[in-house]
Amino acid sequence: MTTTMTSYDPAVDAPKHHHPVYDYDSGPPVDRGKFAIWVFLGTEIMFFTGMIGTYIVLRAGSPEWPNPAHRLAVGITAFNTFVLICSSATVVAGLFAVQKDDMAALRKWWGLSILLGAGFVGIQAYEYVHLIDHGMTPNQDLFWSTFYLMTALHGLHVIIGVLWLAVAYVKILRGGYSSKNWVGLELAGLYWHFVDLVWVLLFTLIYLM
Amino acid sequence: MSEHPPQFSVKKLWVLLLVLTAAEVIYGEIGNRYFYEQKLLLWGGLLSFAFVKGYYIFQYFMHMKYEGAIVKGNVWFTFPLVVYMMIMIWPDTASNDKLNYEIANQLDPFTGKVSTIIEGSRNMVNKEFQYLYDDYAATHPGAEIHGTGGH
Numbered sequence: 001m002t003t004t005m006t007s008y009d010p011a012v013d014a015p016k017h018h019h020p021v022y023d024y025d026s027g028p029p030v031d032r033g034k035f036a037i038w039v040f041l042g043t044e045i046m047f048f049t050g051m052i053g054t055y056i057v058l059r060a061g062s063p064e065w066p067n068p069a070h071r072l073a074v075g076i077t078a079f080n081t082f083v084l085i086c087s088s089a090t091v092v093a094g095l096f097a098v099q100k101d102d103m104a105a106l107r108k109w110w111g112l113s114i115l116l117g118a119g120f121v122g123i124q125a126y127e128y129v130h131l132i133d134h135g136m137t138p139n140q141d142l143f144w145s146t147f148y149l150m151t152a153l154h155g156l157h158v159i160i161g162v163l164w165l166a167v168a169y170v171k172i173l174r175g176g177y178s179s180k181n182w183v184g185l186e187l188a189g190l191y192w193h194f195v196d197l198v199w200v201l202l203f204t205l206i207y208l209m
Numbered sequence: 210m211s212e213h214p215p216q217f218s219v220k221k222l223w224v225l226l227l228v229l230t231a232a233e234v235i236y237g238e239i240g241n242r243y244f245y246e247q248k249l250l251l252w253g254g255l256l257s258f259a260f261v262k263g264y265y266i267f268q269y270f271m272h273m274k275y276e277g278a279i280v281k282g283n284v285w286f287t288f289p290l291v292v293y294m295m296i297m298i299w300p301d302t303a304s305n306d307k308l309n310y311e312i313a314n315q316l317d318p319f320t321g322k323v324s325t326i327i328e329g330s331r332n333m334v335n336k337e338f339q340y341l342y343d344d345y346a347a348t349h350p351g352a353e354i355h356g357t358g359g360h
Contacts, residue, residue: 030277046291067245086223089219092270093219193271201259
């Protein structure tokens with residue numbers, strides 16, 4: 001079986017009861033879902049840029065800024081970064097598996113991705129509990145308010161991503177994907193990689209710089 | 210979906226990203242100890258690591274490298290926008306004396322005065338940040354400082 005996936009062709013692939021099938025397609029020559037997710041990710045890029053920009057503005061305007069290494073547990077968060085990068089790799093491994101119709105491998109990699117994503121959230125929650133326990137709340141100073149602003153909104157994205165991966169996993173278990181129909185997994189994966197990409201930048205900006 | 214499915218080794222890229230992350234953390238650790246004041250070297254190096262990692266995630270994991278012109282054109286224009294935004298807001302903050310966000314500045318809601326507060330006295334753990342308080346007091350003679358930094 002070839003692993004090359006051709007475009008979704010409504011004349012062949014669409015369930016007959018969904019919509020009338022025309023012999024032309026007025027849409028762009030790209031999958032609609034993929035087009036939509038990239039438009040959405042474009043807005044997400046601007047959203048995080050606004051947030052990171054605010055952080056840089058506040059930091060550049062401050063004559064003093066504490067060394068993050070003295071305030072944050074860099075080691076634990078570096079490990080958490082490892083976890084998120086691993087989850088991105090397992091999502092790609094899952095996508096490659098479904099393209100080869102290897103459903104056992106898909107279930108394995110996708111399930112592992114969910115566990116790793118949930119692990120990331122768990123470690124971040126652990127970090128928050130410890131910081132708040134020691135009185136490091138957002139109202140302490142600019143360092144903490146910007147720290148919580150950015151990591152919490154990113155964490156929210158991770159939680160949404162884990163939920164998305166979990167919903168896709170249920171569909172995987174029900175046999176909803178195959179080597180001819182995997183765009184849903186690709187969309188979830190694109191969102192997940194974006195969350196990973198943002199974290200790579202946030203980790204450097206907040207924890208290391 | 211892609212006309213040309215991505216062709217790359219997930220394992221190799223995974224190892225590369227992990228190695229880059231480890232190298233970045235080690236670089237940051239060394240930088241913090243030996244050249245913390247040389248911001249260009251420290252930040253430039255750290256950001257280089259971050260951008261290289263981000264580039265690989267964007268190009269391969271998100272397989273932008275294998276996309277057609279429509280998807281590429283849909284996304285790439287945001288990066289000049291990001292640079293534009295940074296350039297436009299930079300002079301207003303970095304070079305404007307009126308905006309001087311001292312660390313831990315707080316607006317006192319009762320007096321309406323802006324006070325510089327180094328909150329050290331609220332909790333015991335901040336004792337380890339005593340040096341921040343001391344440094345600040347040493348470099349800002351006459352600054353109105355409330356709190357005693359853990360004393």
